[in-house]
Every structure is written in C-alpha cells, then in structure tokens.
Amino acid sequence: MTENILGKEPAPSAGSPRPGGPGRINPADRTQLALKPVSLKRIVALFAPHKVTITAVVLLISASSVVSLAQPFLVRGIIDTALPNRDIKMLAWLAGAMIAVAAATAMIGVVQTWMTTAMGQKIMHTLRTRLFTHLQKQSLAFFTRTRSGEVQSRLNNDIAGMQSVITSTATGVASNVTTAVATAAAMVVLSPQLSLLSLLVIPPAVWFSRRVALLRRDITATMQAELATMNTQVEEGLSISGVRLAKTLGTTGHDARRYTASSERLIGLELRSQLAGRWRMATMGIIFSAIPALIYFAGGLPGNTMSIGTIVAFTALQATIFRPIMGLLNLGVQWVTAMALFSRIFEYLDLVPEVTAPIRPVVLDPATVRGEVRFEGVRFAYDGGAEVLHGIDLALGAGTTTAVVGPTGSGKSTLGALLPRLHDATSGRITIDGVDVRKIAPDVLARIVGVVSQESYLIHDTIRENLLLAAPDADDAVLWSALASAHIADLIAGLPDRLDTLVGARGHRFSGGEQQRLAIARTILRNPRVLVLDEATSSLDNTTEAQVQAALDRLAVGRTTLTIAHRLSTVEDADQLAVLAGGTLVELGAPAELRDAGGAYAALIASGESLEPVG
Template sequence: MAIPDAAPQGPGSGRGPGGGRGPAKLNPADQKQLNRHPVQLRRIAALFAPHKGTIAVVVLLITASSVVGLAQPFLVRAVIDDALPHGNTRLLLFLTASMVGVAALTAAIGVVQTWMATGMGQRVMHTLRVRLFTHLQAQSLGFFTRTRGGEVQSRLTHDISGMQSVVTTTATGVASNLTTAVATAVAMVALSPGLTLISLVVLPPAIWLSRRVAIIRRDVTDERQRELAALHTQVEEGLSVSGVRLAKTLGTVPRDAERFRARSETLVGLELRSQLAGRWRMATMQIVFAAIPAVIYLAAGFPATSGGMTIGTLVAFTGLQAGIFRPVMGLLNIGVQWVTALAFFSRIFEYLDLEPEIRPAANPVRLDPAAVRGDVRFENVHFAYDDGTEVLHGIDLALPAGTATAVVGPTGSGKSTLASLLPRLNDTGSGRVSIDGVDVRDLAPEDLARIVGVVSQETYLIHATIRENLLLADPEAGDGRLWSALAAAQMADTVGSLPEGLDTMVGARGHRFSGGEQQRLAIARTILRNPPVLVLDEATSALDNTTEAQVQAALEHLSAGRTTLTIAHRLSTVENADQVVVLDAGRVIERGTPAELKAAGGAFARLAAHTAAAEDGMPAAVR
C-alpha cells in the first residue's frame, strides 16, 4: 500500500484571468487511487447525514446571495436612466442607499455561509481524523513495518485537510457558481436578448484560452511541487538530530549544502516558468476581454442591433457579462474537482477499511492486575508471517509465577517473536498464550497493558520532559513516586544533577541522554506501571559493559517478584535465571537452569563457550 509522494493539490487551485478559478487538470494519481479503492457515495453521504439541516441552510444562503447580488446592475440602470437624467434626488438617494444595502446584505450572507460551511467541514474532519487515528492505533506492528511513517501521516493530516477544503470551498463554490451563472444568464436575457447572443459567441474562445493557460501552469506547478517535496524531505532528514550527526560523521555537510542549493535554484527557475507560462496567451486573452465590451458597445450603437437600448441598460449588461466568466469557469472544473474530492475520500477510506490483524475481544475477561499471580504458559504455539514463513513451531513453555525465564538462541531463531506474543504485539497462528489460565486474546487491551510490561532494546521517549515521559505509565503519580522509580532505575542522581530536574526536555527520541540513560528512564517508566509480568527484549544488547552493568542492576530491581521473560543476547544476563530456554529455528531444543545446561554440554554450553571466546578476543576453537 502506498501513497503518491507528491500530494495532489486542492481542487480548483489557481485563478484564471477575470477573477475566475483556473481549470484544474486531472491528476493521474487521483484516478489511479480511485481505480484501486473505489468510493461508494453513500459512505460520503453518511458523513454529512448529521448535518442535513446545515447543508440546506447553506444552499439557501448561497442562492439568496447570488440572487440579491444581481440587483446591483438593475439599480445602476435605474440611476443612469431615471434618477440622473431627471434630477430625481429622492430616487437617487434611494437607489444609491439600496446599492450599499445590497452589498452589505450579500457580505453578511457570505460571512454566515462561510461560518456554517466551515464549521460543518471542521466537524466532519474531526470525526474522520479521530476515527482514522483510533483505527490505525489498532493495527498490528506488522502494518507499521510495511508502511512508511510519512504515508500514514499524510493520510491523517494532508488528505483529511484536503477533504475539509473540498467541503468548505469546492462544494459551496459549485453551488455558488451554478446559481450565479444561471441567475446572471437570466438577467442578461432580461436586459437584452440580442447582446446576450453576441456574448455567447465571444465567450467560448475566452474560456478556451483560459483553460490552455491554466493547464500549462498546472504542469509547471506539479513539477514545482515535486521539487518542494524533495526539498522538504532533505530539510526533515538533514536537520534532525540523527541527520546532522550522520552528516558530520560522514563529512557530507558540503555535499548536502550543494544539493540543497541546486534544488533551491531549480525552484527559482520553476517559479519563473510558472509566472511566465502562457504569457502570450494571457496577452491574447486580455485583448479578447477588452474586445468583448467593445463589441457590445458597437452593437449597441447600431440601430439594427441596439433595439432602442438605453445607456443604463448597456452599463448594467456589460457589468453582468463581465461577471459571468468566473462562475462559468468554476462549473467547467466540476469534473476534475469531483475526481479530486473522491480521491481524498478514497485514501481515507482505504485505511479505515483495513482489517486489524489483532482484534480486541468482543466480551473481554476482566482481570484485576493487582490480583494477577503471573502464571504464564505458551501452549503449542505456532506463528507465521504474512508470506507464510513459519517462525515458531509448537512452542510449549511454562513460566511459573514470580520466576525468571531467559530465552536464548542464534539470530533468527524466533526469540523476539515469541516475546511479542505475550503483550499481544502479534497473535499466535495456533495454540495459545495465557496468564493465570486466561488467553491473552480474551483480555481487554488496557488490562493486558497493565499486566504485561515491556522493556525493549529500542527505547522510545517522546519529545517532552522527563516528567511527562514517566507520567505516560501513570498519569496520577506524584513527584515522590517519580523519584522513587528513578532511584530504582539507577537514574535519580543523574536527573537530580540536571538544572531543571524532572522538567528537563529529553529531546527528539531522547537524544538528550545516552543510550544507557534512555534505557534506565524506560525502566523507571515501567516500574511506575508496576506490571506483574515483565518482558525484557534484549534490553542491554546495544550497551557497553559499564552501562550494561548499571542497566542490569536496574532490571534486577524491576524484575524482583515478577514473572519475567528475558530475551537474551548476552549470556551474562541469564546467569540468575530460574530457567533457560534455547530456541533454534523456532523450536525449543533445550531447557533447564544455567548450571544444568552448561553441565549437559549441549547447545547452551556451546553458545556460552562461543560467547566467552568472543569476549576474550579468541576463537572458540582455541579455547
């Protein structure tokens, strides 16, 4: 599943001459999206069903604004033909006051219409945004492994914002353009049927030229958007903590700066092309638009075509004729706007239609975390990835309450996959994982999260203060509990030495602290959570020996009295385990205490000998 790298622009973007919107060019990516995931109109209608009353009022306001606005030309005609020639001051005052009143009324209607349409669009957008965020959170880790984070963010922000633009701008624009075009055409015919026919002859070439100019500009704009996207990507990657560190350590700073300069210079050229695109056509259009009133004035000057037209009628007609171009151009874009709007909905619905691989129990078994003993069992557990590759084969494993079990084995043996089944980051293909006899699939997700705590190698700290990161585990915890948790995690002295203490910002992804300090903050967070069951997934594998000792001490404090499943990379972390399980190719090949397995001289003993030799810098064969 992928999203186009360059997000489509909002429908009807760009304005043509004469104040009208330039015609949009159909984005092939939009049509491709709709072909992949068609949109049922009833789903869109269901989103707006709660707002039927608002929609009806907005349509009425748009119609009223268009009709009231058409009074202006007739008021002008009366001023020129009646009030001024006859010196009728009272009539002149009434007509001019009416002109101001009509302008004020249409402005007021416009404000109310915008307020109502925007409010409705925002509420629909809010509903979709919350639904999509909640739905995506229910997806398994596999979904986020397969999908780029930028794509998820794009659908959650850009596409929903684009949809809101469709609701508040395009939909109301179509209604406004339609009513204005029809009302203006009727008024033109009422003023002068003959001049209306002349206008209809001149209008098509003006519209055609406008469309040609807009298409040229759209092509240049698409190219400019792609370059802007590449520029933004370079800024995001190059100016992040990791990106700056990479550039400095690899010595790519000058190269990156040159690449940025080249892209920026390309944008200069594209902007010039965008502004200059179709200038000769624009000049031709200006001539055409100047010729339209000239032809009308000429027709009005000949008895055969004037039909006894008054000067006021002529002025009023030219005003109407000049104003009909914008709504007509808007109506010509309805097809493209409609496809663009449907593409936004398609991208949103495509994610909403994803079936979560891990579903919460319909009738969950309630289990009080405070009363959980922590008796964990893996019973004939099988697990396979989406491509059918089986990773675990009939695992049977018991973790008695309050004991420590370490799982070791070579890379790819299925250790981390086994650990992911307990907090239900993945679900078993067959068999079951239970806590105190209750299948984890039958527990409510919030209960399972309170029962099973996880500390992994990949520590994640949000870009906030230490306090806020710790309070994720228990929002009600006071400072006393926070400091106690930090002390248990061997971090109290470090945090206490900081000028801002608990209010110190950890930085993006915790880069304010070292890897070991990040791990200990994560351990403190888990201590606050106080889970009866604990999963330690290679929590010290990326640390040096000194830092590992500090983290290991914190982990031992954390593990005390809890049922602990440790995925071990370094065998030094399993010496105090109550049992060690050796996995190979997804099967349990050995189990027992560390001493028993070493004495048996099997896989664990060989793995221990190999590890010891590697740490001493000698081949295992030499030892």
C-alpha cells in the same frame, strides 16, 4: 489491500504532479479510484449529521446570488432615470440600495464561510480521529511493512486536502450553478440580442482561461513536489540524527549542495509559473476588452432602442457570468481529485486489524494477577509466510525469571512480542493465570505485561511527562522513587531543571544507558505483574550495561520475567533457560544444568554467536 499498504512503493498522493501535460486529470488519482472505488453513499453519510447546515448554506448561496444581481439593475436606474431627471430622492434611494446590496452579500458571505468552515472542520475532525484510532488498532506488522511517511500523509495531507473539497468545491458547485443561471436569466431579460452576442464571445475566452489555469496548476504541483523534497532534506539534514550523520561522514557540503540545487530549481519553477500562458492571457485581455466594445457598438447601431443604463448593466452581468462558468468547467478535475482523497482515507479506514480486541473480554484485575504464563503449542508466521515459531510449549512460573537464548533468527524476539500481543499467534495460545491473552482487554493487558526493549522510546517532552505516561496520577515523590529504583535519580537530581528537563528528540539529551533507565523507571511506575525484557542491554557498553542490569534486576523482583538474552550476565541468574533454534524449543532447564549437559546451550556458548564466553 493495495500494494502501497503491503509495503511496496506507494502510489503518488492525490494532488501530486500529473505527468502527460496540462489539462489532464492526475493519473495517480485515476489509479487510486480504480484500485479502491468510493461509494457516494459513504461520502453522503459523512455529511448526514450536518443536513441543517447544508440546507442553510444552499439557501444563503442562492440568496447571495439573487441579491447581487440587483446591482446592474440599480445602476441602470441611476443612469437612465435618476441622473438625467436630476431626481435626487430616487438617486439617494438607488445609491443606498447599492450599498445595502453590497453589505447584504458581504454579510451573507461571512455567515456562509463561517458555516461551511465549521462544518468542514467537524467532518475533518471526525475523519482524523477515526483514522488515528483505527491505525492505533493495527498490529506492529502493519507499521513494519508500511512507510511512516505514507501513514502521516494519509492522516495529515489527505485529510487536510479535504478542507477545500468540503468548504470550497461542494459549496462552489451550488454557488456557480446559481450565479450562472441567475446571471444568464438577467442578461436575457435585459437584452436577448446582446445575450446571443455574449454566447459567441464567451467560449474562446473560457477556453483560453482554462488552458492557462491548468498550465499553472501543473507547474504549481511541480513546485509543491520540489518544496516537499526540500522539506525532506531539512528534516533529514537538520535533525539530531541527520546532523550527527553528516558531521561524522563529512557530508555537510554534499547536503548543502543538494539543498542549493533544489532551491535553484524553485527559482525556475516560480518564473515559469509567473510567465506561464502570458501570450494566452494577453489574447484574453484583448477578448475581454472586445466584449464590452462589441456590446457598446451593437447598442449604438441604428434602430437599437436600448438605453445607456441597460448597456452598462448588461456589460456588468456579462463580466459576472464568466467566473461561475469557469468554476463549473473545473468541476470534473476537482471531483476526481476529491474522490481520490476520500478513497485514500477510506482505504486505511477499511483495514482489518490483525490483532483485535475481544468483544467480551474476561474481567481480570491487574492487582490480583499472579503472573503464571504459559505458551501452549504456539506457532507463528509473518504475513502468511514461513513459520517462525513451531509449536512452542513453555511455562513461566509466577514470580520466576525465564531467559530465552538462541542464534540470530531463532525466533527469540518474536516469542517475546507475542506475550503483550504485538502480534497474535498463528495457532496455539498464550495464557496468563489460565486466561488467553486474546480474551484480555488491551488496556488491561498493557497494565499486566510491561515491555523494556533494546530501543527505548522517549517523547520530546520533559522527564516528568515521559514518566507520567505510565502513571498519570503519580506525584513527584512517586516519580523520584521510580527513578531511584532505576538507578538514575541522582543524575536527574543534578540537572538544573530536574524533572522538568527536556529529554530532546527521541531522548537524545541522554545517553543510551540513561534512556534505558528512564524507560525502566516508567515501567516501574506501570507496576506490571509480567515483564518482557527484549535484549534491553544489548547495545550498551559493559559499564553502562552493569548499571542498567542492576535497574532491571530491581525491576524484576517479584515479577514473572521473560528475558530475551544475549549475554551470560543476563542468563546465569535465571530460574530457567529456554534455548531456541530455528523457531523450535530445543532445550529447557536451569542454566548451570544445560551448560554442563553439553547440548545446544553449551554449543551456543562455544560458538560465541549470541553469547559471550563464560567469564
């Protein structure tokens, strides 16, 4: 894995501004390819299902290039024969042929665009879905150490960048080669002498054009980076959390000044983009004007037998050959950029999931699970570092409640995360009804083990849609029953849109306690046999905590519950209490017994580090 996957500062994305001046390949692209080379065979495999389309597109490109070359010859016939001889019939045929050629090339272009775009979209769809589903298989640790913006950039920006590679660069190569070769051949047929003259004039024109194009490309890349900065400022400053932060810290003026500065920089960049290489463009204009002038001059020299139609046709061909040559000259930069995009996408596709689904999962019916949970010699370390848990042996009887307490950093939340396989134990095993959780299919395990954490997550949709995530087939009666069990049905019933109320971004339409109760209702709909409650009330005030705790108590009835606790209100009613210290299980027993024993639990209460004093 490269550094950007290990949580360090990510390398610049493909297509970002290239330091070092115009005309150079993006160093970030070279670095990406050096770290993660791309196999051409692997890229070809993406196009393999589209062999028929590719063949048809190449034939269409060739046909379009050849057909379009008929125009100069038709013009020559009109000028040299039809007009001087007043041959109306020939003039009509040649003029009609010119229209037919234009129509044919236009139709071929439409069909070609449709085929290449459809093929490109299918390939992008394949990459998008493969990457999305593959990232879903990654462990929680991957998303903890990787910036969310980096993941989104790979999934959205890089794959979107493939559009130009697939539909423009690839087809552009075939089109430019075919057009350049066919045009050069036609020029030689018309006049070998003038063809030699064109070869002398085209190189400086190509050089000037390429320099201007690369200069503008660098400025455009800088503009895109500035636009990205502005987009980030909009996202941070105008989101619900951002606006709340700005208003409470009094930074609205500062944020506005930052945005204004970025906008002003865009003005300068736009001016530079429009004025970039103007003197070069002026020189090019002179050269392009000089080319037909030289051709006309050469055609008028004594002893020249070329007709006027031939000279006009040659001039048109000479102008046509410039575009494909420029396209081929840019191929090197386009190729490296394209390979860098493939490299970034394949880099994520090659990630090996740390938590893998079993190849042959044990058949387990969630409806018949009793819910007996055992931690047997469980050890765990993050990313190969120091162990966080040391040989935990803990049994949770079916239908019982076990509370886990301990000072900050003792491994409580880590222990709770191992049961639903948000991480996998480094050694030892965790079983449900005697079956290792690593041998249970992920979707089945998610139906058996429900999690309610301190941070409840609601999608930006209606209450109904948030609840249906847990039970897609549930009707309104079932939804209202779950809300009632979570002690929030009366609140929802009092809203104008009831179940169709939008929860807002990250659930900000509701308070923290209300979000928690909605999350609890969602878990009730899931009806898991085993519950993990990870400090679900730790950030709530006393009144809200009491309401949420009542909902949790209702939820826990008849289920095996592992509660990561920080307050006595969630500990004293537990069937058993496990005390962790430094990743080791130091005490286990009934809460009252441990309190009276004067051991680690009693010391923890006295210290007030993690638990409120009794009473």
